[in-house]
Amino acid sequence: MDDAGQLKRRIDTCLRRLVDEEEAELLRVSGELAPLCAQLRISLTRGKRLRAAFLYWGWRAAGQPDCESVVKAAAAMELVHAAACTHDDIIDDSRLRHGVPTAHAAFAEGRAGGACDTAAGAPHGERQERSAALAMLLGDLLMGYAGQVFATCGLPGAYVARTASLWSSLLRETVAGEFLEVLRTGGVVPKVAESLEVARYKTAKYTVERPLHMGATLGGASPRGLDAFTGYGMPLGEAFQLRDDLLGVFGDPAETGKSNLDDLRDKKPTALLAVTASLLPAGPARQLHEVLGKPALDESDAALVRELMEDSGARQRIEDMIQERIAQARAALDSVALPSEARSALRALAGSATDRSL
Amino acid sequence: MDDAGQLKRRIDTCLRRLVDEEEAELLRVSGELAPLCAQLRISLTRGKRLRAAFLYWGWRAAGQPDCESVVKAAAAMELVHAAACTHDDIIDDSRLRHGVPTAHAAFAEGRAGGACDTAAGAPHGERQERSAALAMLLGDLLMGYAGQVFATCGLPGAYVARTASLWSSLLRETVAGEFLEVLRTGGVVPKVAESLEVARYKTAKYTVERPLHMGATLGGASPRGLDAFTGYGMPLGEAFQLRDDLLGVFGDPAETGKSNLDDLRDKKPTALLAVTASLLPAGPARQLHEVLGKPALDESDAALVRELMEDSGARQRIEDMIQERIAQARAALDSVALPSEARSALRALAGSATDRSL
Numbered sequence: 001m002d003d004a005g006q007l008k009r010r011i012d013t014c015l016r017r018l019v020d021e022e023e024a025e026l027l028r029v030s031g032e033l034a035p036l037c038a039q040l041r042i043s044l045t046r047g048k049r050l051r052a053a054f055l056y057w058g059w060r061a062a063g064q065p066d067c068e069s070v071v072k073a074a075a076a077m078e079l080v081h082a083a084a085c086t087h088d089d090i091i092d093d094s095r096l097r098h099g100v101p102t103a104h105a106a107f108a109e110g111r112a113g114g115a116c117d118t119a120a121g122a123p124h125g126e127r128q129e130r131s132a133a134l135a136m137l138l139g140d141l142l143m144g145y146a147g148q149v150f151a152t153c154g155l156p157g158a159y160v161a162r163t164a165s166l167w168s169s170l171l172r173e174t175v176a177g178e179f180l181e182v183l184r185t186g187g188v189v190p191k192v193a194e195s196l197e198v199a200r201y202k203t204a205k206y207t208v209e210r211p212l213h214m215g216a217t218l219g220g221a222s223p224r225g226l227d228a229f230t231g232y233g234m235p236l237g238e239a240f241q242l243r244d245d246l247l248g249v250f251g252d253p254a255e256t257g258k259s260n261l262d263d264l265r266d267k268k269p270t271a272l273l274a275v276t277a278s279l280l281p282a283g284p285a286r287q288l289h290e291v292l293g294k295p296a297l298d299e300s301d302a303a304l305v306r307e308l309m310e311d312s313g314a315r316q317r318i319e320d321m322i323q324e325r326i327a328q329a330r331a332a333l334d335s336v337a338l339p340s341e342a343r344s345a346l347r348a349l350a351g352s353a354t355d356r357s358l
Numbered sequence: 359m360d361d362a363g364q365l366k367r368r369i370d371t372c373l374r375r376l377v378d379e380e381e382a383e384l385l386r387v388s389g390e391l392a393p394l395c396a397q398l399r400i401s402l403t404r405g406k407r408l409r410a411a412f413l414y415w416g417w418r419a420a421g422q423p424d425c426e427s428v429v430k431a432a433a434a435m436e437l438v439h440a441a442a443c444t445h446d447d448i449i450d451d452s453r454l455r456h457g458v459p460t461a462h463a464a465f466a467e468g469r470a471g472g473a474c475d476t477a478a479g480a481p482h483g484e485r486q487e488r489s490a491a492l493a494m495l496l497g498d499l500l501m502g503y504a505g506q507v508f509a510t511c512g513l514p515g516a517y518v519a520r521t522a523s524l525w526s527s528l529l530r531e532t533v534a535g536e537f538l539e540v541l542r543t544g545g546v547v548p549k550v551a552e553s554l555e556v557a558r559y560k561t562a563k564y565t566v567e568r569p570l571h572m573g574a575t576l577g578g579a580s581p582r583g584l585d586a587f588t589g590y591g592m593p594l595g596e597a598f599q600l601r602d603d604l605l606g607v608f609g610d611p612a613e614t615g616k617s618n619l620d621d622l623r624d625k626k627p628t629a630l631l632a633v634t635a636s637l638l639p640a641g642p643a644r645q646l647h648e649v650l651g652k653p654a655l656d657e658s659d660a661a662l663v664r665e666l667m668e669d670s671g672a673r674q675r676i677e678d679m680i681q682e683r684i685a686q687a688r689a690a691l692d693s694v695a696l697p698s699e700a701r702s703a704l705r706a707l708a709g710s711a712t713d714r715s716l
Contacts, residue, residue: 022530025530026530026534029530029531029534029559030534030538030555032538032541033534033537033538036533036534036537083498087494087495087498090491090494091491091494093487126544129451130540130543130544132490133448133449133540134537134540134541136445136448136449136494137445137533137536137537137540138533139498140441140445140497140498140501140529140533141529141530141533143498143501143502144501144525144526144529144530144533145526145529147505147525148522148525148526148529151509151519151522151525152522157515157516157519158515161509161515164506164509164510167502167505167506167509168502168503168506171498171499171502171503171506172380172383172384172387172499172502173387175394175495175496175498175499175502176384176387176388176391176394178495179391179394179492179495180388180390180391182488182491182492182495183390183492185488186484186488197388201387
C-alpha cells in the first residue's frame, strides 16, 4: 500500500472507532436510535478522505512529524464533510452517494438499518418530510462530532487554539457558497464567473485551501506562510469542482456511485452549464433552455444536453480549464520551499483532480 | 433592572456584536447574502436566554467570580439554541416564533430582508423546499458559531478543555431527543413515560442540566459535584417542557408569539396528550383520536381537544406535575452548599417554569 493509501486507512480507522463509541452511547439512550446509528456508520464509511489528506499534509508541510494526533485532527475534516454531504443531499434530493442510498433516502424507505416503521407506513409526502428531518438531525450530529474530535485530537491546546478563526472562516465560506448556490439553482443560467465564485467558496476553500491552512496553522506556520497554500489550493479546488461538474453529467453512475441526471434536473448553476450556454448559437441555446426547463427531465433529454455540451466544445473547454488549474497549482507548489515528502504528496493530490471517478 | 435582566442584557450585547461582525464578513463574500444576515440577526434577537443563565450560574455556583469571558461562554449556549430552533421550526413547519416569521417561513415569502427574488417567483412546492434549504444552512452556521464563540470565550484553554465531553453529551442527547420525537410524532399517542423520556433528552438535559454542568465544569467543579445540578436540573427541565406543552395548546398566540394549533396538527407526542388519552373514557377518547387524525385540524377542532383536556382533568394534572417538579428542583438546591447569590438566582430561575409565557 502506498503512503496515500496508508493515510486513508488511518483516517478510516479513526472514524470507525468514533462510530463504534458513539453507537454504544446512542443505543444506551434508546434502542429506537438504531437507524440513526446505521446511517451514521454509512455516512462515515466511504470517501477519498481528500480533506483529511490536505490537513495532514499542511501539517507536514509546516515541518511537523507524523503523529496520531494530527490524524485525528484530520479526521475531523471528514466529519465536517459528512455533515455537509448529508445536508447537501437533502437540499438536492440526491438519492445515491458512493452507490448507496443517501441518509434521507434510506430513512424514507425504512431501509435505515432498524425499525423506522412509523415513517415507512406514512403517506408519501409526509414520509419525505420526516425522512428529511431525520437526516438533518444526523447532519447536525456529525457536525457536532467534528468540533469535538478536533478539540480533543491530542495536540497541545495552544496549537488547537491557533485555528479558531480558521474554523469560523471554513464554516462561513462553506455555508455562504451553499447559500448562493441554492439561490441560483433553477434560475437563469449563470455567467461563468458567477459559477466559479460559488465553486471557490463551496469547494475550493472548503476542500483544499482551508484544510491546508488548518494543518499548517496547527503546525505553527505564520499567517504569511499560508499564502503559498492559497496559490496551490484555490486553483486545485476549482479543478476539483469542474471535474465534479463533468462527472455529474457525463459520469457513469456505476463508477461514480451517483446519478448523472440530478445536476441537469435541478438546473445546477455549474460552470459547465455556463460555458455551454456561452458557446452555443441562438438555435441550440433555445433548445438547451427548453430541455432544462422541463419539470421531469429524462434520460433522452439528458442525452441531448450532453450532445450540446460536446458539440459546442464546452466539455473540452472544462477539461482544458481543469488542466490549466492543475498546472497553476503545481507551479505554486514549485515556487516555495517544502519538505520533500510533503511536496510530492501535494503534487500527487493535485493529480487526483484528473481522475475520472473523483 | 434586576440581576436577571442585567445578565440577559449582557448576553444580548454579546450576540449583537457577533451578528455585526459576521454580517460584515458575509456581505464581503457577496451582497446576495443579505437575506441570510437578516435572518441571522432575527434568530439571535429574541429569547429569555435561559440556557445562558444556567451556564452562568453553574459557573458562579462553583465559586467563580463574574467576568465577561463566562458571559461569552454562556452566549454560546444561545447560539446552540438558535441553531436548534431554526432546524426544529423546519421539522415542525412552525411559521411563527416570538411573534415573527421563522427563518424558513421568511425565506419562502421573500421577506427575508433582502433579494430572494428567484425563490419568491418559483412555484409553491419548490419555494418551500428552497426556503427549508436556506434555513437549514442558517442553522448550520449558527451551530458553527456556537463552537467558535465557546472556544474563544477568553477563559483559560484548560478550563475550556474540561468541557469537551460535556459538549458531546449535550449534542448527542439533544439530537437523540429530537430524533425520537420525530419518530413518534403523528403516530400512536405515547405513554406518559415515553413522552417524559423525550422531554428529558430534548429539553431537561439540553436546557437546564447540561448548561449548568458546563458552567460548573468550566468553574472547576468535580464530576461528583455535578450531581446536585442533575437533581435540580432534570425535574426543572421537565417542568419547562410541560409548561411548553401547555402553552403549545392553551397559550394565547398574541402572548406566546407562536401558533397554538401546531402541536395538535402535528400530533406531537407530548405528555399533555398522553395524560389526556390515559384519563379519557372510551367515548371521548375515540373523539380525541378522530380529531387528531384530521389532515387539516382547524380552530374548532382545537377547541374540542382543549375541552377534552380540561374536562378530563389532564390540564390540571400537568399543572400539578409542573409544581411537583419545581418543588423537587428547589429541594435539591436546598440540600447542597452554594454561594448565596447563585442559590437565589437558581431558585428564581426555577420559578420561571410557572410563567405563562415562557
